[in-house]
Amino acid sequence: MTLYVGPNDDTPLECPPGAPTEKWRLYDELVAPPAKCEACACAASKGECSQPSEKIEIRAGACGESSVASSPFDGPPNWTGTCSSEGGLSAGTMCGNELCAQSVWASPLPPPKDDACLPTTAVPLSTKEFAWQMRAIACEAETPTGACKSTTQYCAAEPGPEWRTCVYEKGVYSLSDCPDEYNASVHHLYPHEPIDDRGCTACACGVPVGSACIGMMRLYNDAACSTELVNLLLGSMSENCTGVIPAGSAIGAKWRLIHVLRCWHVAYNRRRQRAPRAATPPVRSRSAA
Known part of the structure; x- marks a missing residue:
């Protein structure tokens, strides 16, 4: 050979x-x-936003003012966001020497539940x-x-x-x-x-970063949610508050709408x-x- x-x-x-x-x-x-x-990519988060703020208060002071009297304005147990007159106040209600209804405050919304981002490409x-x-x-x-x-x-x-x-x-x-x-x-x-x-191994997305729940709560003068007074923007990023004009107005009921804000995400592509x-x-x- x-x-x-x-x-x-x-x-x-x-x-x-x-x-x-x-x-x-x-x-x-x-x-x-x-x-x-090939680079991996992740879709928007699929978390669920359904829970209301843990605390809602009608306050006898402006937004940001501390140590003021307040009246609970939470919804009923297991509140789903439908019209609720729980904790409503009639016009001119006083809290000591101050009109009660000067602002409405709500704690941050809970973060999205079961929040996750899925890859747009499996492999x-x-x-x-x-x-x-x-x-x-x-x-x-x-x-x-x-x-x-x-x-x-x-x-x-x-x-x-x-x-x-x-x-x-x-x-x-x-x-x-x-x-x-x-x-x-x-x-x-x-x-x-x-x-x-x-x-290439399968694509994977990291834990969502910055995803949040946002929503809006509509406040009404009457208990039947027919005469709108003001809207309160809600979010899980911080506390939420809106002023009541004129101060001392009747706040008879509330109605809430919440949806999820898309997440920021990290994609992993292991090679x-x-x-x-x-x-x-x-x-x-x-x-x-």
């Missing part, structure tokens, strides 16, 4: 005239960078590249019959420049079984297509770093000095 081993460049490689039959073409020194993974696409640094071609010539007197010996033509005479075996074996004359070098060679298990394995078993060759 005639063997050439050299850089895997663009130079055409053909069998020499003395050994015109190509036996195999194999490769070594695999270069395979990690897979390039990202990947781009995989590889290259072999070395290539080898083995060529075979007809063995002249009767040229050697021993049945265990064979004649082989001179391989020519850059080529070597080679013995080879497919699979795993002991190199000590090779003839001593074939000890110039050993090559472990592989087919062109490696066993490639590179790829497998393992390089592909060369196909097995390899062809091991030993060339003559």
Whole structure:
């Protein structure tokens, strides 16, 4: 067998005239960078906003004013946000020496329940590249019959420049079984297509950051929620308050609407770093000095 081993460049490689039959073409020194993974993206959060503020008060002072008298204006137990006259005050109600209804205050809304962001792509696409640094071609010539007197010996033509005479075996074996004359070098060679298990793991989104519940509470002069007085914006980011004009107005009922504010999110794209394995078993060759 005639063997050439050299850089895997663009130079055409053909069998020499003395050994015109190509036996195999194999490769070594695999270069395979990690897979390039498509970026992950996350959709808006899917949290649920349904709970009211824990505390609602009618206060005898302006928004931001501390140490003022207050009257509870919470909804009934398990309030769903429908019209409620619980805690309503008639016009001109006094809290000591002050008109009671000067502002309406509400504690922050509870944060979204079961809040999570889901990836828009389950498994990202990947781009995989590889290259072999070395290539080898083995060529075979007809063995002249009767040229050697021993049945265990064979004649082989001179391989020519850059080529070597080679013995080879497919699979795993002991190199000590090779003839001593074939000890110039050993090559472990592989087919062109490696066993490639590179790829991208599934996309995952981090814990939502900054998601919140927002809403609005409408305040009415009457108990039937028919004569609107003022609106109170609600949010889970901070306390909420609105002034009552004119001060001392009747606050007979309230009605609430809440929805979720989309979350900020973090997407994770974990990339497998393992390089592909060369196909097995390899062809091991030993060339003559």
